[in-house]
Amino acid sequence: MTTASESESRRIVENAGIPVSRWKVASNPDEALNAAREIGFPSALKLNGPSIAHKTEHGFVKLNLKTEPDLLNAAKELLENEVNDSNLIVTEMLSGSREVIAGVVRDPQFGPCVMFGFGGILAEAIADVEFRLAPITSYDARDLISSLKTNGLLEEFRGEEALDIDATIDLLIKLGELAEDEQILSIDLNPLIIVDGLPIAADALVELKGETT
Amino acid sequence: MTVDLKYLFEPKGVIVTGVSSHPGKFGSVALHNILSCGYEGKVFAFGREEATVLEQKVITSFDSIPSNEVDLMILCTPVGVNEELVRRASEKGIKAIFCAAGGYSETGEEGLKAEKRLVALAAELDLVLAGPNGQGIVSPPASLCAQIVAPYAPKGRIAVVSQSGNFVSSFLNYANQTGIGISRSVSAGNAAAIEIVDFLEWFAIDPATDVALCYLEGLEKGRDFFERVKEITKKMPVVLVKGGTTTGGQRAAASHTGSLASDSKIFEGMARQAGITRAPNIESAFEIAATFATQPLPDGPRVLVLTTAGGWGVVTADAISQSSDLVLTPLPRDLEETINELLPPRWSKNNPIDLAGGETRDTIPELLSTASKHPEIDSIIQLGLGIQGNTANLVKNGKFYPEHGLERIVNFHEHQEKRYAEASVEASLASGKPILVASELATTQPNNPMVRNIRDLNRLCYASADRAVSALNHLVRYSSWRNQSN
Incomplete structure (x- = not known):
C-alpha cells in the first residue's frame, strides 16, 4: 500500500468530479507566495508528498495564513522538515462552520464501501457515520444521509444554508464509482466543509495499491 | 442460480435413519414427529436392528424401499455410516438429504x-444436502415435521431459516402463540452445501411463502450474500436478526474512514442497501415477519390513529413522531366533515381521531371503512378495542350472571367486539392498506373476545402501540425500498 500525496489525491478525486478547495503545488517559498496570491488570503500551506499521512499530528499543516510574511515564514518552516520527495501545497481556506467526512474503504467481507458522516475534530469521538457498499444509487445515498443520527445538524443552521442533499448524493455516488477502481484502497475526504450548502473537500488522502513509486 | 429445494419441503416420501426402540434417539424422535403431525407420504424407518417402533416396521436395509417413491432422507445416524447410506438411498431415487x-x-x-x-458425494449424486448438524425441517403445507425437536407449527406464510436450531424453535413457538403460521x-x-442465502432464494419463488425470517450469525461470502439478497428482497421481504459479529480482518488502517469502519456498521449499511428488514431481537423479528405475512404493504408513510379514548392516542402519536419512517398525517378536511356527521361534537377533530366515547354501535365500522379509503391515508393504527370484551369477561365471572339481563348485555359486548375485529380486517382488505390493532389485552387477557376475534381472522393484536408502530415502520421502509428498486 502507498499513500498518495495530497496533490495526487486531490487530482484523483477532482478528476472524478468531486469538488475540492482551490489548490496549487509550490516547490519553494516564492512559488508558494505566488500561488497564495492567486488563490487568495487567508490560505493554508501544507507539506505535500507521498507517504505523508496524519499531517496535522506531524505539524506539517499551517492553517489560516492571513498575510504574505506569514505565508513565507510558514513555507520556510515546513521545508525545514526536509521530508524526502516533498514540496508544498497551497490551498484555499474554506469558510463554513460545519464539517462532514466522506470516504472509501475496502472491507474484507463486503468489498468497497462508501462512508459519509458527521465530521470535524469530534468525528472519531462521535462516530456518527454510515456505510454503503459501492457502487451506490441515489436512493442508497439519500437513505445513508437520512439515517445519520445527527442529520439535524446538517439542516439550516445559524444563518448558514442547509447541506445540499442532491450535491451530497452526487458526491457519494462519485465516491462509489471511484471505489470500484481496484487500485484505490481507501479515500479520506476529511473534512468536507459546507460552504453555501455545498460540501467541498478541504483535504484528500488516497491510499493506493502497490509500493511507493 | 436458485437451488431447487422442493424435495426438501414437499417430498413425496421420507426415509428416517437412526431409528431404534429407544424413544429418545434423534432418529426415533424425528420418526415420531413425522408420523404424528399428519404427514401423508410414505415413511420408511431405518435402523441397525429390526424392530417395530411407533407401529412402524424398522428396516435394516433399503432393499424393500420401492424406487422413486421417496424424495427425502433424514440422516440421524453416525458420521461413519452416512456416506454409504447416501449412496444406497440415491439408488432408490431420493433427491434430497437433511443431515441432522x-x-x-x-x-x-x-x-x-x-x-x-x-458434500462432494451429494454433488456427485446430484442430491440437495442440508445440514449437517441441524435440527431438521418443518413444512406445514406438506404436513411435515421432520425434526429432532419440537414444536410443530400452524400453516402460514412465513418461511424460517436459522443458523441456530433453537431459534427455529423460538419462531415456531411464537407461531403457535399468535396463530400466525x-x-x-x-x-x-x-x-455445508446449502447456505442460508440458498434457502432465502428458494423461499422467494416458493408459492407457499410471502416473507422470510432469518437468524444469521456468520457470513463467509459477504459480498455474494449482498448481491443475492438484494434480488430476493425485490420479490419478498426478508426479516433478519443478526447475532454476533462477522470476521473482521484488516482494513486500510491509516485512513480515518478505515478507523471508523466496524463490522456492525458495515453490516447495518449493507442490510439497508439490500432492502433487508433488520430486527433487533428474536421476538420483534417474529412480530415484524408476522406483520408482513398478514397485512398489505402500505404505499406511503401517512398514518391515521383511531382511538376510543384519549391517552392511547397521545402515546401512539408520540411513538409515530419518534419513528424514522412514519408520518402522523394531518386529518384531511373532507374526512373531518364526514366524521362530524358520525359523532357528537366532542371528538378530537384531528389525528389521532379520538372518539371520546361518542361512538354508537355502528360508528367504528363506518369510520374504519371511510378512513381507510381516503387517498391521503396509507395506514391506520386502531386503539381502545376490547373494552367491551373486558366488561363482558368480568360480568360473566361475576355472581349475578346470567340473571338480571346480564346475559343479553354480555352477548351484545361480545358481538360488538366481533364486529370491530371484522370491520378492521374487512376495511384493510377492501382498501389494501394496513390496519393494526394494538391493546395490552393481547397478552394480559388472551381470551378477550376482541383478541380472540383478531386471532381467528389470522391477524396479530399488538401488545402495545409502540410495537404496532415499530412493525408498521418496517413495512413502510420496506415498501419505499421496494418501490425504488423495482
Missing part, C-alpha cells in the same frame, strides 16, 4: 474432512 447428525466440521479436523466428503422452516446447521 452431528460430528462434522463443528467437531474439528476429522469432522471437517467427513463433511467435505459428504409458518410455510417452511429449516435449521441450516453447518450449512
Whole structure:
C-alpha cells in the first residue's frame, strides 16, 4: 500500500468530479507566495508528498495564513522538515462552520464501501457515520444521509444554508464509482466543509495499491 | 442460480435413519414427529436392528424401499455410516438429504474432512444436502415435521431459516402463540452445501411463502450474500436478526474512514442497501415477519390513529413522531366533515381521531371503512378495542350472571367486539392498506373476545402501540425500498 500525496489525491478525486478547495503545488517559498496570491488570503500551506499521512499530528499543516510574511515564514518552516520527495501545497481556506467526512474503504467481507458522516475534530469521538457498499444509487445515498443520527445538524443552521442533499448524493455516488477502481484502497475526504450548502473537500488522502513509486 | 429445494419441503416420501426402540434417539424422535403431525407420504424407518417402533416396521436395509417413491432422507445416524447410506438411498431415487447428525466440521479436523466428503458425494449424486448438524425441517403445507425437536407449527406464510436450531424453535413457538403460521422452516446447521442465502432464494419463488425470517450469525461470502439478497428482497421481504459479529480482518488502517469502519456498521449499511428488514431481537423479528405475512404493504408513510379514548392516542402519536419512517398525517378536511356527521361534537377533530366515547354501535365500522379509503391515508393504527370484551369477561365471572339481563348485555359486548375485529380486517382488505390493532389485552387477557376475534381472522393484536408502530415502520421502509428498486 502507498499513500498518495495530497496533490495526487486531490487530482484523483477532482478528476472524478468531486469538488475540492482551490489548490496549487509550490516547490519553494516564492512559488508558494505566488500561488497564495492567486488563490487568495487567508490560505493554508501544507507539506505535500507521498507517504505523508496524519499531517496535522506531524505539524506539517499551517492553517489560516492571513498575510504574505506569514505565508513565507510558514513555507520556510515546513521545508525545514526536509521530508524526502516533498514540496508544498497551497490551498484555499474554506469558510463554513460545519464539517462532514466522506470516504472509501475496502472491507474484507463486503468489498468497497462508501462512508459519509458527521465530521470535524469530534468525528472519531462521535462516530456518527454510515456505510454503503459501492457502487451506490441515489436512493442508497439519500437513505445513508437520512439515517445519520445527527442529520439535524446538517439542516439550516445559524444563518448558514442547509447541506445540499442532491450535491451530497452526487458526491457519494462519485465516491462509489471511484471505489470500484481496484487500485484505490481507501479515500479520506476529511473534512468536507459546507460552504453555501455545498460540501467541498478541504483535504484528500488516497491510499493506493502497490509500493511507493 | 436458485437451488431447487422442493424435495426438501414437499417430498413425496421420507426415509428416517437412526431409528431404534429407544424413544429418545434423534432418529426415533424425528420418526415420531413425522408420523404424528399428519404427514401423508410414505415413511420408511431405518435402523441397525429390526424392530417395530411407533407401529412402524424398522428396516435394516433399503432393499424393500420401492424406487422413486421417496424424495427425502433424514440422516440421524453416525458420521461413519452416512456416506454409504447416501449412496444406497440415491439408488432408490431420493433427491434430497437433511443431515441432522452431528460430528462434522463443528467437531474439528476429522469432522471437517467427513463433511467435505459428504458434500462432494451429494454433488456427485446430484442430491440437495442440508445440514449437517441441524435440527431438521418443518413444512406445514406438506404436513411435515421432520425434526429432532419440537414444536410443530400452524400453516402460514412465513418461511424460517436459522443458523441456530433453537431459534427455529423460538419462531415456531411464537407461531403457535399468535396463530400466525409458518410455510417452511429449516435449521441450516453447518450449512455445508446449502447456505442460508440458498434457502432465502428458494423461499422467494416458493408459492407457499410471502416473507422470510432469518437468524444469521456468520457470513463467509459477504459480498455474494449482498448481491443475492438484494434480488430476493425485490420479490419478498426478508426479516433478519443478526447475532454476533462477522470476521473482521484488516482494513486500510491509516485512513480515518478505515478507523471508523466496524463490522456492525458495515453490516447495518449493507442490510439497508439490500432492502433487508433488520430486527433487533428474536421476538420483534417474529412480530415484524408476522406483520408482513398478514397485512398489505402500505404505499406511503401517512398514518391515521383511531382511538376510543384519549391517552392511547397521545402515546401512539408520540411513538409515530419518534419513528424514522412514519408520518402522523394531518386529518384531511373532507374526512373531518364526514366524521362530524358520525359523532357528537366532542371528538378530537384531528389525528389521532379520538372518539371520546361518542361512538354508537355502528360508528367504528363506518369510520374504519371511510378512513381507510381516503387517498391521503396509507395506514391506520386502531386503539381502545376490547373494552367491551373486558366488561363482558368480568360480568360473566361475576355472581349475578346470567340473571338480571346480564346475559343479553354480555352477548351484545361480545358481538360488538366481533364486529370491530371484522370491520378492521374487512376495511384493510377492501382498501389494501394496513390496519393494526394494538391493546395490552393481547397478552394480559388472551381470551378477550376482541383478541380472540383478531386471532381467528389470522391477524396479530399488538401488545402495545409502540410495537404496532415499530412493525408498521418496517413495512413502510420496506415498501419505499421496494418501490425504488423495482
